[in-house]
Amino acid sequence: MGSMTPHIHGTFALFILCLISFTPPCDGGNILVFPLEGSHWINMKVLLEELHTRGHSITVIRASTSWYIPEKSHLYTSVTLHMEQGLEDMLGTFLEHHFRVLLGEVSTLSFFKITKDFNFLLSQVHLLWCDALVQLFEDTKTMKILRDSQFDLVLTDPGIASGVVLAKYLKLPIVLNVRWITSGDGQFAIAPSPLSYIPVPGSGFTDKMNFMQRVKNFLFYSIIVLQQRFITGPHYTAVCEKYIEGGCDIISLLQEADIWLFRSDFVFDFPRPTMPNVVYIGGFQCKPAQPLPAELEDFVQGAGEHGVIVMTLGTYVDALPKEVTDTIANVFAKMPQKVIWRHKGKRPSTLGNNTLLVDWMPQKDLLGHPLTKVFVAHGGTNGVQEAIYHGVPVLGIPLFFDQYDNLLRLQQRGAGKILQLNEISQSFEQSLMEVLHQDSYRQNMQRLSDLHRDQPVAPMDQAVFWVEYVMRHRGAAHLRTEAYKMPWYSYYCLDVVLLLLATVTLLLLSTVAMFRFLCYRCLRKSKAKQH
Incomplete structure (x- = not known):
């Protein structure tokens, strides 16, 4: 019996060590979810199912015209926003015209037509959701319920950014389930994105671009910047100016988010710079196949x-x-x-x-x-x-x-x-x-x-860990760069370059002036000696 004692003690010690090495549990949290429709909801629902199994309480904001997000579910309670028109109707009209263009000859004219139609759809969709958000802010009863619910965070898909504005209004931490934002690929808004080797969405390029492709890549990026500035951004700016103290713009709000659960990875995507609060969860919704019916x-x-x-x-x-x-x-x-x-x-x-x-x-x-x-x-x-x-x-x-x-x-x-x-x-x-x-x-x-x-931690486990991390610590500000608070000229150090150029120019001018002064004095002395 005595010979077994060291083995028992060793096993017990190993058991205790395993217990204390686990991440501390997060008590059931209270999560407000502002999802998107269609395939975006499909992967958001997978994440919600996992959070639900871990004891978290979930409230989902949905549209009255929603064609994927049911009002009643065992996973969540819902808050329904009234909408006159659904995304499905708007998209159906767009696709009808879009297919006709795609079936024609590819030309510069067809490219501009597709871009025009797409921009119109973008503007209408974002305007629709901004109007719904205004209705929510004006609904004092519902807003009181949301405030009194004492949510721990907002989990939202920022392809439509109403959830980001709502989180700012409620002063709650934000976790983004993201790949796309209001102006394309979300990584462009948060991480350094050199256009020399990072293709802009819609460009059709890889990370190996020749000179002309880099020129086109720059032009595609300019289109996205203009879309944000003049097509999607103004809708959110108008809401921010009315309901957010001090106003805001949507890109700055996105850059304030605590954690970006990014639906991609570098098996699929091209390598690029990233930031500490970006967690790559590509394929998190994937599971082993089950038997077919x-x-x-x-x-x-x-x-x-x-x-x-x-x-x-x-x-x-x-x-x-x-x-x-x-x-x-x-x-x-x-x-x-x-x-x-x-x-x-x-x-x-x-x-x-x-x-x-x-x-x-x-x-x-x-x-x-x-x-x-x-x-x-x-x-x-x-x-x-x-x-x-x-x-x-x-x-x-x-x-x-x-x-x-x-x-x-x-x-x-x-x-x-x-x-x-x-x-x-x-x-x-x-x-x-x-x-x-x-x-x-x-x-x-x-x-x-x-x-x-071949990953050390499954993407779903990564996603849930970071959602619970934000709950435990009431945010993740220490992972967030302060760069977004800098004016653009400071971010690119143009003020520093201008100062250095001014200094060098001043030194050169001073040197030239001093040289001319010395030459002038020498010339005067030479003339004085001759006389």
Whole structure:
């Protein structure tokens, strides 16, 4: 018995050491959430589910016209803002015109038309949410409830920045679940972003740019700055001037955020400078595949060794124009593979018996199925990251927003191929066969998957840790740079450069003046001696 005592003591000591090495627990916190619609809500909900399991109380602010965020849920209580028009209606009108432009010839004129339409949509969406925020501020009953709730922090997606303004009004710490802000990629607002090797969203460039590409990259950045200054920013500035003491601008409010949970990582994105309060959680929503429903599993197994092709265009697009869907369906019908296609539009006339049309699909479970060979997708962030997680090569058809840039990152790494909408009639079959049968696509995607999974801490655990960290410490100001408080000329040290230039100029002028004075005196003495 005595010989076992040291072993028992050693085991007990190890147990105690493990206990004290864990992060101190955070008592159930009270979180106010201001999410976005569509795919943004899908990944926000994954985070809320994890926070809910850890005992946190959650309140979600949603629109009355919301098409994804239910009013009642076991995860949260909700506060509903009245809206006359929904994002779905506005986006539907935009896409109808957008597809017509994309199907035409690519030209400078089409680029400007797309930019004009996109800017109009941006302005309308941000104005809609700013008006809803004003209604909330004017609703004294609801605002009293929010103040009395004693929230620990605001968790918000700043693609629409109303949640950031609300957090400032309530004087609460902010955690951002972010990739996009009101003016493009959020990293440009918080970290040094040299345009020589950091491509601007929408530019279509990688981190290797020649001279002309750097010129174009600079011009794309100028467009984004103008969008923020004249299209999206003024809506928020008007609200800030009325309701925030001392006024504010939205970029400064974003830069004040305590933690940025950034939905990307450097397996997917190009390397770039970053900041201490930016936590990269790319793929945090990804999970191991679960068994498929019985009927879907039977369909997949029916493919045999040929495997399955999965196609979806995301939450915003139910169907492409008829001529495009007929072309795609015709190509699918020729394939020996089975096809599962999320398509809610009119049934294509060329649809084959090997193709199953569905209104909804368990995307992550299909991507994780061993028989899935290719993912035909629009290039949304969630889908791209799930494809990386499960190692499935992508044939991408970018339609709008960040999708081309997302797919470009896969194509540049040899894990995917981009096909523009107006190229489908000529090149869809060839491109699909290439991604299916060239082993390099799957090998490169599998390599990205291995890199993504090889992390010391899972992205979801990182996200939850930092949310709870902000609760425990009532913010994370020590991780936040003070650079955003500096005027632009101080940030770039232009005042220092001007001072140094003035000093050097003064020294040079003084030297020249002294030299001329000495020369003049010598000349006078010489003349005096001659006389």
